[in-house]
Amino acid sequence: MLIGAVEAGGTKFVCGIGNEAGEVLDRVSFPTEQPEKTLGRVIDYFRDKNVSAIGIGSFGPINIDVNSPEYGYVTTTPKPGWGNYPVLPELKRAFDVPFGWDTDVNAAALGEATWGVAKGLDSCLYYTIGTGVGVGVYIEDKLTHGLVHPEGGHVLTRHYPGETFAGVCPYHGDCLEGVAAGPAIEARWGVKASELPADHQAWEIEAFYIGQAIASAVLLVSPKRVILGGGVMHQMQLFPLIREQVRRNLNGYVSASALAEGIDQYIVPPGLGDNAGLCGSLALGLRALRG
């Protein structure tokens, strides 16, 4: 049985085919252009693939309320042409199969819980820290939807001591995304994050912010694992620094071995590597098929 997967990003779309074991058997990628053209390429790709279901993890914000007339729409994105666009309805018109539809980060969280580093666990958080910060929330074996959907990249954190950088988030200035996403690092230091040396003070500050946000998230929803992906997290020196910040902020209050001697296995990189996004969409498709 073949499942289709669409990783619908704001910069590029990735389409692929996979199976129930989470194996990706084929994939293509193309730039995100106008929605008609882009979705046309998605439809062309799947036309002869004979998939039993299709899962889509999308950039957002999106409507994931199945009772809404706008279910399946990309909503208030500033991306030209995509605002209030019926992505899922367009694809449903082309293929009569079950569809899974969720945010890209929720998809990634589900993928990791199905085949990756959170396999077998009934909860995890998936942070992507790159051009923006997003958080996928998987709790009690379900993806969290709620009022809209999680937007945990915009939580407020305390400033690093002495820090005067005002942040770059157009809504909040110095929310987590505003101080810790790639563009924030570049604005703060005047060079691309990837060009900063591994021992630069930038990483200590970065870990301060990320660790603080994770500590508060651990307190609020008590996830069984926290997965950190995205371009910024390719800086592997961040992991021990972030774990230390989480430990410092919790200060022994939550009594769990995962947060003490087990923290190296608790705050971890994605297990699915470069296929994390596509596998997440695959997992959404599989879940849609199984109902």
Added chain:
Amino acid sequence: MLIGAVEAGGTKFVCGIGNEAGEVLDRVSFPTEQPEKTLGRVIDYFRDKNVSAIGIGSFGPINIDVNSPEYGYVTTTPKPGWGNYPVLPELKRAFDVPFGWDTDVNAAALGEATWGVAKGLDSCLYYTIGTGVGVGVYIEDKLTHGLVHPEGGHVLTRHYPGETFAGVCPYHGDCLEGVAAGPAIEARWGVKASELPADHQAWEIEAFYIGQAIASAVLLVSPKRVILGGGVMHQMQLFPLIREQVRRNLNGYVSASALAEGIDQYIVPPGLGDNAGLCGSLALGLRALRG
């Protein structure tokens, strides 16, 4: 059909009987003493009540992992005699009925979602702000457990501008509980919170902290309603101040009418009033019965 309910607090226990409509038909209350004596009184109360199930919402921290050998224990509480005590196992030995077991705040969240101000919604957060701060988390029709259980009263918030108060949390100093619970207000101003006039600056500062924590929680898990209970929230002037802080912190980023013109119905007092705790335990019992 009758359901038993136990509101197991650190100061007092409330036991009661109710029905499937959430009506409390009988209740008694007694101080929390040594566990053997206190649980003895619970057992005596229910002995002739012929209940079909019993729900317990307990002070914590507690073990709510059904796969753990310590499931049903109160764990690392400093309360004399109660540390690592098998509360649920003791009660199970006395009554051969299904038992529900969760934190007091999770119980309250479930009660509100079943019969109260979040009735019919599949998610809500329940904050109690009193001698401590606790947060019950109900998401996608399930109470959140995870690694341990939510402890959202201890999240970190930014200081109120110019604030130098160090907070009173023994673990974190100035976490939310450390600056916003009743004892913090008393330590900060030198009088009991209940004695401060309604127009005192204390309430603006209080709303600043609570509103900030709620804004971050709304971003992370997108609840469909936020319920604020506990002694401090008897200060009704706090509600408009808190709503304003939430709106300011979100700054229009999350597009939902509930967070704009609907915010008066979004951040609200408990619908079950003084029976909120007991009704929550009743709901736990009912859920245990229905499996």
